[in-house]
Amino acid sequence: MGLPLRDLTHPTELPWSALRGRLLAVDGNNMLYQFLATIRQRDGQPFTDRAGRPTSHLIGLLYRTTSWLEEGIRPVWVFDGKPPDLKAGTLRTRFESKERAQAAWQEALAAGDLETARRKAAQTSRLTRAMVEEAQRLLSDLGLPSIQAPSEGEAQGARMAAEGVVWGTASEDYDSLLFGTPRLVRGLGSRQPHDQGRAAHLIERDALLSELGLSQEELILVGLLIGTDFNDGAAGYGPKKALKLVQQHRGWEATLRTAGLDPAQLEPVASIFRSPEVAVGPLPPFGPPDEEALAHLLVEEHDFSEDRLRAALARLHRRPVPVPSAPAAPGHQTVLDGFGPEGA
DNA sequence: CACATCGA
């Protein structure tokens, strides 16, 4: 998933407390996928309700968002819409690797190798439309906004961050940097002991660009060379070699040709990053949780323990008074310019 | 993922 930009970045540590009162566009598909991969039993079986429907995504969503809210982090979940046609190859490759993982999972189980079984099972995770809809229902019952992007969620989040509607984007993938997010927060899930100051990692686009001596256009060029969800990349080019080539500033076409790529063919890929399809409209409001609806969804429909739900909800009542997070450009009418009323 | 439980 995503593109391997990690080696080019130098993230700074970002304590959760630094995010208090801030709005974050959360990559919903990315997060839910992580939950499906991680929240499993020893043999790799996902958690299910009594009807056999998976619940791992709901477990992760409930606990993680209540943790965030308790710290005053204000998540705006953004979900993928229709993938660009150019993503078809990536989607097919992912499907095939899931099939292989499925077989490897069964093999490991038969061999009694639980550790391998769990790892392979994680790779079989599939996020269905139904799971996303349930997650959106859960968010709505929690009183949290969610946004359905027309296409890539990372693009939608990046635009919202660039417009100052949210402070930054949260994802484990690096795609939103190519989409122009000013701030990417990674590791918002890796929790440490509750008291011992949890920390995420922050990548700031401006700092990244000046460190690498690149423009935003050139960062996209690096992406095209190493490969994105929408193109294969140049043979023999990884992050290091791609960066080195682009740093020679030979221009768009010469750079691609040097790496054996066809500039004309890559133009549509570049335009996905430069001017992606994004939604325009008011930011849905935050509101108070609907505890009855939550009990119905989680306890009655999906067999959650009532005690655990209550414990999770108790953390919402402990949440700090929200500090208004300043939009970057007050007074300017831009996409998603609305700020709903604060919840209780 | 977060929480409960257990043994050093």
Added chain:
DNA sequence: TCGATGTGG
């Protein structure tokens, strides 16, 4: 009291 391990759904 704390890391390791188990449980929840």
